[in-house]
Amino acid sequence: MTFPALANALSTALVPLLLLVIPIAGILRRVRVYDAFVGGAKEGFNVAVRIIPYLVAMLVAIGMFRASGAMTLLARAIEPATRLVGMPAEALPAALLRPLSGSGTLALVSDLMKTHGPDSFVGRLASTLYGSTETTFYVLAVYFGAVGIRRTRHAVAAGLLGDLAGVAAALLFCRLLF
Amino acid sequence: MLNAVWIGLIAVAVVVGAATGRLDAVTKAAFDSARGAVELAIGLVGVMALWLGVMRIAEEAGLARALARLLRPAARRLFPDVPADHPALAAILLNVSASWLGLGNAATPLGLKAMEELQKLNPAKDTASNAMVTFLALNTSSITLVPATIIAVRVTLGSANPTEIVAPTILASACATVVAVTAAKLLERLPAFRAAGSGAHEDDPPDEGRP
Numbered sequence: 001m002t003f004p005a006l007a008n009a010l011s012t013a014l015v016p017l018l019l020l021v022i023p024i025a026g027i028l029r030r031v032r033v034y035d036a037f038v039g040g041a042k043e044g045f046n047v048a049v050r051i052i053p054y055l056v057a058m059l060v061a062i063g064m065f066r067a068s069g070a071m072t073l074l075a076r077a078i079e080p081a082t083r084l085v086g087m088p089a090e091a092l093p094a095a096l097l098r099p100l101s102g103s104g105t106l107a108l109v110s111d112l113m114k115t116h117g118p119d120s121f122v123g124r125l126a127s128t129l130y131g132s133t134e135t136t137f138y139v140l141a142v143y144f145g146a147v148g149i150r151r152t153r154h155a156v157a158a159g160l161l162g163d164l165a166g167v168a169a170a171l172l173f174c175r176l177l178f
Numbered sequence: 179m180l181n182a183v184w185i186g187l188i189a190v191a192v193v194v195g196a197a198t199g200r201l202d203a204v205t206k207a208a209f210d211s212a213r214g215a216v217e218l219a220i221g222l223v224g225v226m227a228l229w230l231g232v233m234r235i236a237e238e239a240g241l242a243r244a245l246a247r248l249l250r251p252a253a254r255r256l257f258p259d260v261p262a263d264h265p266a267l268a269a270i271l272l273n274v275s276a277s278w279l280g281l282g283n284a285a286t287p288l289g290l291k292a293m294e295e296l297q298k299l300n301p302a303k304d305t306a307s308n309a310m311v312t313f314l315a316l317n318t319s320s321i322t323l324v325p326a327t328i329i330a331v332r333v334t335l336g337s338a339n340p341t342e343i344v345a346p347t348i349l350a351s352a353c354a355t356v357v358a359v360t361a362a363k364l365l366e367r368l369p370a371f372r373a374a375g376s377g378a379h380e381d382d383p384p385d386e387g388r389p
Contacts, residue, residue, distance in 0.1 A: 014275075014276075014279060014281065015281065015284060018232065019232065022232050022235050022236045022239070022241065023232075023235055025235075025236075025239045025241055026235040026236070026238060026239040026241075028239075029238070029239040029240060031235060031238040031239050033235050036231075036234045036235045036238045037231035037232065037234060037235055038231065039231075039234055040230040040231040040232070040233055040234025040235070040237075041227035041228065041230055041231035041234075042227075043226075043227075043230045044223055044224075044225075044226035044227030044228070044229075044230045044231070044287070045223050045226070045227065047226050047230070047287075047290050047294075048219050048220065048222045048223040048226050049219065049223075051219055051222075051290075052215065052216055052219045055215035055216075055218060055219050056211075056212050056215040056216065057184065058184070058215075059211040059212070059214060059215040059218075060208050060211045060212050060215070061183075061184050061187040061188050061191070062187060062211065063207040063208060063210060063211030063214075064187065064188055064191035064192070064195075064204045064207050064208050064211070065187040065188075065190060065191045066207065067191070067195070067200065067203040067204045067206065067207035068190065068191040068192070068194040068195035068198070068200055068203070068204050069194060069195070069198050069200055070190045070191060070194040073194060099318075106327065106328075106331070109328065109331070110331050110335075113331065113332065113335050113337075114335060117335075118331075118332045118335045118336065118337035118340070119337050119338050119339070123332075123337075124342070124343055124346075127325070127328045127331075127332060127343040127347070128343050128346045128347050128350055129350075130325065130327075130328050131322040131325035131328055131343070131347035131350075131351060132322070132347060132350035132351045132354055133318065133319050133320070133351065133354045134277070134317065134318045134319060134320045135318075136318040136319075137180075137183065139289075139314060139317055139318045140180065140314060140318065141180070142286070142290070143289060143290065143293050143310075143314055143317070144180075144293075144306065144310075144314075146290045146293055146294070147293045147294055147296075147297040148297075148303065148304065149297075149303075149304060149305065149306050149310070150304045150305070151302075151304060151305040151306060152179055152180050152306050152311075153305065153306045153311060153366070153371045153372075154311055154361075154362065154365035154366060154368070154371040155179075155306055155310070155311045155314050155315070155362075156179040156180060156183065157179070157361065157365055157371075158311060158314075158315040158358050158359075158361040158362040158365060159314065159315060159318040159319070159358060161357055161358060161361040162315060162318060162319035162354045162355065162357050162358025162359075162361065163318075163319070163354065163358075164357075165319075165353050165354045165356075165357035165358070166319060166350055166351060166353065166354030168353075169349065169350040169352075169353035169354065170346060170347075170350040172350075173345075173346035173349045173350055174346050177345060177346055178342075178346075
């Protein structure tokens with residue numbers, strides 16, 4: 001496969017390239033690049049500190065939820081329905097956890113691949129599930145928190161519909177390709 | 179809606195934890211997660227400073243505006259409320275390309291920068307604008323071109339073809355993105371999700387279908 005290699009090379013080169021090209025463009029436009037950089041960088045600390053309460057709130061709720069074992073119960077409750085569409089029961093908890101916790105899902109997915117083998121259907125499906133969406137609740141909490149948005153309107157609904165589509169599409173494409 | 183999700187998660191955790199005798203684990207998880215959240219945020223300070231510094235250079239050099247102008251055709255559809263040469267569009271483009279390439283470290287600071295720029299255009303400061311929700315839909319369903327982490331795990335576990343999951347991952351994440359963005363664009367018109375205005379009870383979740 002040459003595409004992953006190409007994309008990998010691009011993602012390795014992109015950061016150094018941006019760090020070089022942007023300041024050079026600044027110099028050419030007679031920007032005092034060092035002062036501009038420091039001015040912008042000053043905001044970094046404030047933004048990071050501003051998101052702390054939102055991160056604490058969201059990660060505490062998610063951490064408690066995971067530790068209670070509710071995920072296993074939920075997976076068991078909806079498993080009969082998901083089996084009808086060909087979703088292996090083993091991969092279901094990983095799909096349910098994906099919008100809540102990236103590192104938690106990675107742990108589950110790694111575990112599934114250890115048990116079933118990375119080249120089993122469950123292993124391939126779990127790998128695809130992990131990459132098919134982002135950690136919706138983390139992104140919403142941090143991004144809205146950083147600018148003080150309290151009324152999030154349809155953001156949760158749109159994010160979760162995307163997650164659901166990601167899981168369904170992962171299952172579909174794994175069935176078609178493997 | 180985040181209100182409901184948040185209290186729901188905690189309530190379920192406490193009830194199920196009590197029923198299964200895992201309340202001690204739930205308590206420990208609460209404290210561990212709180213500490214982890216702060217460590218995560220503090221860990222962000224350095225990369226935030228780096229990218230916000232670089233972004234400032236790009237702005238002062240006029241690069242952000244040039245980039246935004248380049249994006250005009252796509253941006254007009256996705257973000258009709260954002261002026262064509264607004265720096266928010268440049269930050270959005272950089273954030274989205276960073277997350278497509280799997281550069282999480284760069285994506286978060288650039289995404290927060292984009293949110294700040296969108297907030298400048300937002301008439302109701304405590305309510306998400308249409309542009310913000312569309313941007314986050316793009317972001318939470320992010321297309322993944324190189325699932326580097328999972329490839330690494332597969333290599334470690336001795337997969338015969340660790341990169342075979344790249345194609346389904348790209349396809350599945352593209353579906354997720356299309357659905358999330360379409361949902362954002364369609365749902366923004368529903369009265370239940372309507373934009374700012376009433377504002378009197380800002381603590382209420384906006385999805386209660388007020389008259």
